[in-house]
Amino acid sequence: MSRRFGGEGLRAARHVLRAYPALLRVGFADMFAYRAELVVWLLTMNMPLVMMALWTAVAANGPVGRFGRREFVAYYLGMLLVRILTGSWLVWELTMEIRHGTLAPRLLRPIHPLWAHSAMQLAAVPLRAVLVSPLVLILYWAAGERLPLHEPERMAIAVAAIAGAWLLLFLIMAIIGTLAAFVESALSIFDVWLGAQAVLSGYLVPLELLPPWVSHAARYLPFRYILGFPVETLIGLESTTSALHELGVQCLFIAGSLVATLALWRAALRRFAAFGG
Amino acid sequence: MRSLRHYARLLVVxxxxxxTLAVQYRLDFFLEGALAxxxxxxxxxxxxxxxxxRESVAGWSFPEALVVVGWFSVLKAVLDGGVTPSLNFVVEGVRKGTLDFVLLKPADAQFLVSTARFEPWRILDFLGSIGVLVYAFHRLGRAPRVGDLMVGFALFAVAVILLYSLWILVVSVSFRVVKVDNLSYLFISIFDAGRWPIDVFKGALRLIFTVVxxxxxxxxxxxxxxxxxxxxAHALLAGTGGLAFAAIARFVWKRALRAYSSASS
Structure with missing residues (x-):
């Protein structure tokens, strides 16, 4: 199967391009079939709102570092926005498919399963964007002059950072999901990942409010490039030059994860074939 | 209704x-301990x-807020160890149709499903949380008074009843919308806000976290x-609130059970 990803090069790429629109349409229809699930999933993202309530209470008598009440509101709204736009369910789908063996029929199709999965997850983004649009209005109120609306350059970086965050999280979920072919507890590994991510990505507390050595360490770990970095860029806490620099770091993490994903996937397929054969 | 002794024996079984299931996986003990x-x-x-x-937030000092967190973790351990496993068992039963075997048994169905599974290793989380509580009172420089401790124990029972009732309501929903694993995520994510003293929240959030x-x-x-x-007054409110939720949960469970039609039929 792996030859379809790289080996035949151009033909494979044309093949994926032709199939992709149809896959997106399927994903879009699929999401409408499970809209209640989508709403419940959105409601589970209440942590940023709770943290927002907490920090605005703390900032009631004076700002904390660079953060006043409005900065906290903007930060956690941005968190919510990025989390909803970039979240995906890949790790649950992959572990289930591997454990139940439903990966097998997918492997028979003439397209790499990860391409198909990426289409399914991407198709969910437009409807989510519509659902979060009220948040954007509140964000505009809270951080109006800080948002990069009149600076096309910074706006482009923010959009690229969010897209990069989506891709990075997708690949990391692919890696952990593929581990299900080797160990039984892939989902527990992902749970631990989520715990570390909650702290080291700035999801719970803005990284610059953590002890300096933690926020310094976070710059060398992938977590921050999934949530903290796009949010900070979006609400104008990052200068354009440093944001551009960090965008480069994000790309490095994406490249590294891509290599790891493909290598692990090959190894997993060899094992998976042994299941059925 | 069978006698109380009968049900006590069932609980022990x-x-x-x-x-027995848990001690098969002894390695889990260390793993779960590290994770706790x-x-x-x-x-x-x-x-x-x-x-x-800050020295204090919304009128709570650090050790006082630590008492809330400690209490929250204790409850979370009870939830993860005693409540969630059983209710996952029900959800799976609804999906696969194996719940029928439970409903056929000659005992109260709510009792049977509520005690179906425990995760004994969660005792580690429980002990860790007690440790946090002890540390918080160490920081305060005093032990809780005996009377306060008694009220605390009573409210612990109320809290467990509340937790359990809310869970039963969620499971009752699972009879209608089969895909409930999302609902359980929602439940846990909302419960997470309980680590903060209620005074932190204002307006709508505060109302939701007190009444709904x-x-x-x-x-x-x-x-x-x-x-x-x-x-x-607040103690009384907590007590009646707990009982009211338990009554509602029992009522909804009975109705949901009547509407339940097995997956296999």
Whole structure:
């Protein structure tokens, strides 16, 4: 199967391009079939709102570092926005498919399963964007002059950072999901990942409010490039030059994860074939 | 209705089954222990960060807020160890149709499903949380008064009843919308807000966390009781609230069960 990803090069790429629109349409229809699930999933993202309530209470008598009440509101709204736009369910789908063996029929199709999965997850983004649009209005109120609306350059970086965050999280979920072919507890590994991510990505507390050595360490770990970095860029806490620099770091993490994903996937397929054969 | 002794014996049998299942995986004991510490640390980090910046937040000092967190973790251990496993068992039963075997047994169905599974290793989380509580009172420089401790124990029972009732309501929903694993995620994510004293929240959130999803009754009030700060009006409110939720949950469960048609038929 792996030859379809790289080996035949151009033909494979044309093949994926032709199939992709149809896959997106399927994903879009699929999401409408499970809209209640989508709403419940959105409601589970209440942590940023709770943290927002907490920090605005703390900032009631004076700002904390660079953060006043409005900065906290903007930060956690941005968190919510990025989390909803970039979240995906890949790790649950992959572990289930591997454990139940439903990966097998997918492997028979003439397209790499990860391409198909990426289409399914991407198709969910437009409807989510519509659902979060009220948040954007509140964000505009809270951080109006800080948002990069009149600076096309910074706006482009923010959009690229969010897209990069989506891709990075997708690949990391692919890696952990593929581990299900080797160990039984892939989902527990992902749970631990989520715990570390909650702290080291700035999801719970803005990284610059953590002890300096933690926020310094976070710059060398992938977590921050999934949530903290796009949010900070979006609400104008990052200068354009440093944001551009960090965008480069994000790309490095994406490249590294891509290599790891493909290598692990090959190894997993060899094992998976042994299941059925 | 069978006698109480009969049900007590049933409970022991069910617990023994879970324990037998658990000791098969002894390695899990160490794994779960390490994870318990990890999660406790994750729970404490935002609190430490907030109180590194401020002496008090919404009228709560650091050790006082630590009592709320400790209490929250105790409840979470009870939830993860005693409530969630059983209810996952029901959800799976609804989906696969195996719930029918439980319903056929000659005992109260709600009792049977509520005691179906326990995760004994969660006792580690429980002990860790007690440790946090002890440390909080060490920081306060005093032990809770005996009377306050009694009220605290009573409110602990109320909190567990509340938790369990809310869960039963969620499971009752699972009879209608089969895909409930999302709902359980939602439940846990909302419960997570209970680590903060209710005074932190204002307006709509505060109302929701007091009346609709009574986190205040589960964590803030008991913590206030231990600290000797709970007014008797609030204690009474917590007690009646708990009983009301239990009654509603039992009623909804009965109705949901009547509407349940097996997956296989």
């Amino acid at each position: 069910q617990m023994r089954t879970s324990l 510490l990890f999660w406790l640390a994750i729970t404490l980090i935002p609190l430490l960060v907030v109180f590194s910046r 999803f009574p986190l205040a009754l589960m964590t803030t009030y008991p913590a206030q009781a231990l600290l000797g700060k709970l007014t008797s």
